[in-house]
Amino acid sequence: MTALPKAELHVHLEGTLEPEDxxxxxxxxxxxxPWVTPDELRAAYSFTGLENFLAVYFAGCGxxxxxxxxxxLTAAYLRRAxxxxxxxxxxxxxxxxxxxxxxxxxxxxxxITDAIAxxxxxxxxxxxxxxxxxxxxxxxxxxxxxxxxxxxxxxxxGVGLGSAERGNPxxxxxxxxxxxxxxxxxxxxxxxxxxxxxxxxxxxxxxxxDRIDHGYTATDDPSLVSLLxxxxxxxxxxxxxxxxxxxxxxxxxxxxxxxxDAGVPVTVNSDDPSYFxxxxxxxxxxxxxxxxxxxxxxxxxxxxxxTGSFAPAEETAKALAELG
Ligand code: ADE
Ligand code: ZN
Numbered sequence: 001m002t003a004l005p006k007a008e009l010h011v012h013l014e015g016t017l018e019p020e021d022x023x024x025x026x027x028x029x030x031x032x033x034p035w036v037t038p039d040e041l042r043a044a045y046s047f048t049g050l051e052n053f054l055a056v057y058f059a060g061c062g063x064x065x066x067x068x069x070x071x072x073l074t075a076a077y078l079r080r081a082x083x084x085x086x087x088x089x090x091x092x093x094x095x096x097x098x099x100x101x102x103x104x105x106x107x108x109x110x111x112i113t114d115a116i117a118x119x120x121x122x123x124x125x126x127x128x129x130x131x132x133x134x135x136x137x138x139x140x141x142x143x144x145x146x147x148x149x150x151x152x153x154x155x156x157x158g159v160g161l162g163s164a165e166r167g168n169p170x171x172x173x174x175x176x177x178x179x180x181x182x183x184x185x186x187x188x189x190x191x192x193x194x195x196x197x198x199x200x201x202x203x204x205x206x207x208x209x210d211r212i213d214h215g216y217t218a219t220d221d222p223s224l225v226s227l228l229x230x231x232x233x234x235x236x237x238x239x240x241x242x243x244x245x246x247x248x249x250x251x252x253x254x255x256x257x258x259x260x261d262a263g264v265p266v267t268v269n270s271d272d273p274s275y276f277x278x279x280x281x282x283x284x285x286x287x288x289x290x291x292x293x294x295x296x297x298x299x300x301x302x303x304x305x306x307t308g309s310f311a312p313a314e315e316t317a318k319a320l321a322e323l324g
Contacts (some may be wrong), residue, residue, distance in 0.1 A: 001281035004298065005322045007088040007305040008081060008269055008280045010213050010236035012060050012132070012162070013070075013112065014094065015272025016077040018228070026065040034059065045275055048181040050194050050245050051164050057272065058257055061097040070111025078119035078127050084281045087319055088126040088309055092160050092188075092213075096134050096145060105148050113155045126315065130188060132160040133176060135168035140175040146183070158186030160213065165195040170203040177207040186210050188236070191283050197221035204233065211236060211308060216247055219255040229263035234308030239287045240278045241271035251290035260297065265304045299323060 017025075019038035035041035047053040064070060068151045081089050095108050109129070112157070116127035131149055133142035142161075149156055159180045161173055170177075170189050177187050189203040193214040200217065201224050203209050215235035218224050228235065237256055242248045259266045268287060273279040278286065288298060306319040 001284045001298075002083070002085045004085050004093070004278065004284070004302050005319060006085055006302045006313070007267075007319070008086050008283075009090050009211070009267055009305060009309055010238055010269035011077070011089065012269055012272050013077060013083075013093045013281075014057065014064070014097070015270075015276075016080075016274055017064070017073060018076070019059050021073070021076065022060050022063055022221060025065075025069050029063060029065045029069070029119075029293070031063055031065075033263070035064065045244075047245055047275075050108070050247075051166075053245055053275065054164060057275065058097055062101060064098060065101065065103055065108040067111040067114075070108050071115045072111075074115035074127070075119060078115060078125050079123065080279060082119070082123035082125040084279055085323070086125060086280060087184050087322075088128070088311055088315070090128045090130055090157065090309060092130045092132045092162065094132045094134055094162060095149070096137060096141065099148075105152070109149070109152045109155060113126045113152075115125050124274065126141045126311070127170040128157040128310065129155060130158045130160050130186075131156050132162045133173070134159050134163040135173065135190075139173050139176050142173055143179060146176065148181055150183075153183065156185065158210075159190060160188040161192070162190045162213070163229045165190060165193055165199065169199050170209075171206045174206050177209060181208070188213055190214055192217040193242070193245075197224050200224060201227070204228075204231070210310070214238065214242075214247075215259075215266075216242055216255065219258060225259065225262050225264060228259075232265055234265045234267060234304065235259065236267050236269045236308070237275075238251070238269050238271035239290075240273075240276045240283050243286075244276040251286055254287060254290060256287055257291045257293065257297070260300065264303070265308055267305045267308055
């Protein structure tokens with residue numbers, strides 16, 4: 001899979017924090033973790049669902065405190081992604097967890113954007129930043145976040161919405177998405193991971209987002225599948241995440257190929273690779289094996305990753321030419 005040029009469109013920077021680095025950052029910042037060794041931490045990676053995972057994920061976020069931490073985290077992910085044939089990575093990042101620990105926004109976004117620039121020099125990978133709000137918080141909090149990142153407008157390509165889905169429908173954030181669009185951001189929303197197909201429809205029809213993160217439950221509503229195909233809305237699916245969070249219990253019934261066959265532009269992504277047992281290539285490999293995908297299917301997935309990205313047209317054209 002490394003030889004296949006691809007874009008990664010759904011990865012949370014916080015979810016790329018490897019156990020060894022979590023322990024190292026905790027030590028460096030004088031913080032205690034509930035897990036003493038990286039092996040103990042790995043043992044905690046047996047999740048019963050999204051909310052149970054998010055508790056471990058937010059505990060991990062607690063060790064990231066300095067500009068250097070964010071820079072090293074981003075650099076490590078981009079180096080690894082480039083090594084897997086990723087040409088472009090659109091990375092979600094949720095500042096609210098770090099603002100809770102009084103980490104200034106300039107340290108957070110400054111560290112990340114420094115690493116993006118350095119990685120471009122080092123390996124040629126294009127990194128882009130998508131700032132994500134937490135849906136378990138209020139829409140007022142999300143609007144406040146938009147205000148806070150305003151000085152970083154030129155460094156932030158888009159905004160998203162993540163965290164606990166059930167009971168927090170996209171419509172709760174309609175004004176957030178409208179304000180973001182008004183400021184020129186591209187938009188993406190987690191929908192249909194644990195939430196119903198109706199949340200995917202709401203993200204499109206009420207929030208008018210450009211892209212859907214996950215979209216796993218779309219096949220529950222055939223008319224929604226037709227809408228996704230007609231409007232050519234990209235779904236950023238994450239097979240190993242869905243398996244580890246018990247969204248699906250068997251990748252052999254994973255709806256990715258059915259959605260592709262229905263004309264929906266689906267892509268394969270890692271979500272939180274250090275927690276779910278695989279980076280983007282391991283996700284491609286898992287679905288290829290489970291669904292017996294052909295070489296042509298895999299190339300279609302890679303093409304979709306570029307056409308579904310928020311890249312400038314010339315960059316996308318160059319990547320598609322490379323795929324042949
Ligand atoms: N934040 C990080 N990973 C997430 C996921 N799988 N779903 C929702 N929010 C997230
Ligand atoms: Zn996600």
